[in-house]
Amino acid sequence: MFKKFFHQFASPKTFYFVSQKIFPYLFWLSIVSLMIGLIWGILYAPVDKVQGNSYRIIYMHVPASFAAQSLYMMIAVASFIFLIWKVKLAAYVVKSVSLIGASITFLALISGSIWGVPTWGTWWQWDARITSTLILFIMYLGLISLHNSFNNLDKADKFISVLALVGFINIPIIKMSVNWWSTLHQPASITLSSKPSIDMAMLYPLMICIFSFLGLIIAIVLRAIQYEILLREKNKKWIQSI
Amino acid sequence: MINMQFESLSSLLYMNGHGIYVWVVLIIFLMVITGLSLFYKIKIKNFKKDNNEIN
Numbered sequence: 671m672f673k674k675f676f677h678q679f680a681s682p683k684t685f686y687f688v689s690q691k692i693f694p695y696l697f698w699l700s701i702v703s704l705m706i707g708l709i710w711g712i713l714y715a716p717v718d719k720v721q722g723n724s725y726r727i728i729y730m731h732v733p734a735s736f737a738a739q740s741l742y743m744m745i746a747v748a749s750f751i752f753l754i755w756k757v758k759l760a761a762y763v764v765k766s767v768s769l770i771g772a773s774i775t776f777l778a779l780i781s782g783s784i785w786g787v788p789t790w791g792t793w794w795q796w797d798a799r800i801t802s803t804l805i806l807f808i809m810y811l812g813l814i815s816l817h818n819s820f821n822n823l824d825k826a827d828k829f830i831s832v833l834a835l836v837g838f839i840n841i842p843i844i845k846m847s848v849n850w851w852s853t854l855h856q857p858a859s860i861t862l863s864s865k866p867s868i869d870m871a872m873l874y875p876l877m878i879c880i881f882s883f884l885g886l887i888i889a890i891v892l893r894a895i896q897y898e899i900l901l902r903e904k905n906k907k908w909i910q911s912i
Numbered sequence: 913m914i915n916m917q918f919e920s921l922s923s924l925l926y927m928n929g930h931g932i933y934v935w936v937v938l939i940i941f942l943m944v945i946t947g948l949s950l951f952y953k954i955k956i957k958n959f960k961k962d963n964n965e966i967n
Contacts, residue, residue, distance in 0.1 A: 697949075712934065713924070714914045723927035726934045730941040770948060777944045781937045788930055871914075886945060893952040900959050910967055912960065 680757050682899045683908055689892040696892070700885035707878030715872045724788040727781055729876060733883035734778040735803070739841055740884065741771040741891075742806060745813070746838040749831035759895075761827035762902060764834060765817055766894035772810035774887065779803055790854060798847035799855035802840055809837040823902070 678684050711729035718725035745767050752760035782800065783793050794800070813830050820826035848857045859868040866873055903909050918924035925931050 713916055713918065717917060722930055724930040724933050727937045730937050773944055773948055777941060780940060784933050784937050788933055890948050890952065897952050897955050897959065900956065910963065
């Protein structure tokens with residue numbers, strides 16, 4: 671039954687119509703909850719004793735960083751599925767997510783850089799967390815340019831899937847960099863294994879921002895995959911009739 | 913109880929000297945998500961328009 675469901679949903683046509691139905695609900699729900707999270711965090715969350723009001727950048731920086739890494743994990747899983755089972759839709763996912771991932775990683779880097787000025791007194795530091803995030807950004811750009819450099823799309827799909835899997839090594843490095851090395855970047859405030867080091871009054875809006883931003887990015891990813899399906903399957907009868 | 917942290921619009925904008933950083937990041941944040949949302953919406957719209965013209 672699972673295999674049947676998997677095969678059916680992995681069909682570009684089914685994915686296109688199902689994602690079209692899901693998109694408006696996910697998109698607007700995420701937008702509304704993100705606005706609630708941002709207003710709560712920026713206007714109502716208490717001031718930080720050490721960083722003052724500059725810490726409010728956390729409500730944009732942390733969701734962007736979390737999404738940047740999550741999107742790469744999505745790319746790695748899709749690459750694996752494509753290389754092993756040759757699922758066409760997985761290749762479309764790898765291609766579609768690359769541009770969104772690059773934009774969100776850029777957002778994480780730029781917001782972190784601006785936050786660095788009032789907090790550390792510098793825009794940039796070759797710190798382990800920041801440098802590994804910059805490598806993630808370069809990886810995304812590498813995937814986009816490698817795909818664009820091929821005329822043969824099948825070959826391009828194979829090469830970027832292999833490159834994406836090789837680049838996955840950077841994800842645990844980003845995650846663990848603040849623990850492995852003594853870095854300027856602070857350690858994670860929220861972990862699965864211990865109590866959050868951030869006050870609850872600041873944590874609630876942050877959690878809303880993280881999950882609603884992730885929801886919004888997934889909605890945009892659905893749109894991007896729909897576009898990739900339209901481009902790649904444009905000669906199919908069902909596309910000509912939409 | 914959740915309280916508004918700023919007494920006036922000017923104190924909200926200024927944020928004790930940190931307002932410039934927070935508001936610039938918020939503007940970039942909103943620009944990126946708006947840009948990404950519109951980018952694919954327009955691309956799909958254009959594709960469908962071209963598709964209908966061909967057929």
